[in-house]
Amino acid sequence: MSKRYILAFFVIAVLTISTTVTGQNMTSSPFSRYAYGDLNENVPTAYRAMGGVGIGMRNNRVICSAQPASYTSCDTLTFMMDVAASASWSRYSDARGMRNKANGNLEYLTFQIPLWKKWVAMSVGVQPYSSVGYDISMNDSIGGYHYTKMYAGDGNISEVYGGLSINICNWFAIGANIYYMWGDLSRMRTLTFEEAGMNPTIQDEILSVNNVRLRYGAQLFHTWEKHSFAVGAIFENKMKLNSTYVLLETQTEDTIPIYKEGWQLPMVYGVGASYNWANRLTVGFDYEHQAMASALYNGLKGRENGLQDHNRFAAGVEYRHNVNGRKYVERMMWRLGVNVQDEYLASIGAKRVSASIGIGFPLHTIGTIINTTIEYTHRGNKNGLEDNSLRFTIGASIAENWFFKRKL
Secondary structure (H helix, E strand, O other): OHHHHHHHHHHHHHHHHHHHHHOOOOOOHHHHHOOOOEOOOEEEEHEEEEEEOOOOOOOOOOOOOHHHHHHOOOOOEEEEEEEEEOOOOEEEEEEEEEEEEEEEEEEEEEEEEEEOOOOOOEEEEEEEEEEEEEEEEEEEEEEEEEEEEEEEEEEEEEEEEEEEEEEEEEEEEEEEEEEEEEEEEEEEEEEEEOOOOOOEEEEEEEEEEEEEEEEEEEEEEEEOEEEEEEEEEEEEEEOEEEEEEEEEEEEOEEEEEEEEEEOOOEEEEEEEEEEOOOOEEEEEEEEEEEHHHEEEOOOHHHHHOEEEEEEEEEEEEEEOOOOOOOOOHHHHHEEEEEEEOOOEHHHOOOOOEEEEEEEEHHHHHHHEEEEEEEEEEEEEEEOOOOEEEEEEEEEEEEEEEEEOOOOO
């Protein structure tokens, strides 16, 4: 592929996908009602099939923005691009019975470029940060009055990033990403009484975000004979969220706007590790913690809003029989993973459990791989609310040799 065409595609794709990601609704889960919605793990399709690992992964054919220190793992002569799209189906129950929802989304577009030999590399891209999308209802009564609560929300927060990675020595790398975030999260709550003469109560809130955040990463790695391993860590400091919050309350015929400040992104830290044997077997593990309970949310500490810290565990494995095998099936990559997370709201006592499988299909050019993932997720709480979803993701990881001189 010509460099001119790739550069033209780069400019057009970033502009197109950044606009598309901003405008789409990327989830249909009732659990996205809380906090900033469903957070995107921002791992590539290949790692999503391995349960969402990434912090400890180091692969010269995978771009992983979740770990900025990993960019220097790329081939020193190779320009890389990764793009993905997904389709999901969700099934949950509320006062209106069993409901089904479907979504289709562009997931991300990322690029990775070596800057100076094996020592410095960079990555840029556009991806979602979080998504809100739900429409549920509940029936209840108080003091002899019967009413229906209806909750609806949509929107997402998107981000573009630029990251730099530096190899300090042959076994240690550091990196950092800077993100620009933008988007709107809209939520509406309606209380409707069955009795005549009772006016409905409507609350409509909109959170608009325009913010910059930073992520730092580090990796230790070593290779000997047929073995290689890496351990990594990431960190994000708690920081104020530059945002505008508007609450519209309607009880009679009056609508009163209320403007509030006091939102923070939580402190985030995580660790991960991976092991590879003979370019055939890879295993990885991640743990990530988000301190939601101590971050400001709607002017109060998260725990005062009923929020709890968010913990995520991920583990996965990849197997390829022979990277240079004559048979195509020998060169295919087979992946499997699991992921367990806490939900934000402490009172609902919910867990999110996911299992994923995937296959990587190498094309005739050694640097191009079509990655596929199927992920099943179950979310439930002690109040009986359940959400079961199935998501299919397909991505293309493309590598082009740019930085070498042809012999005349």
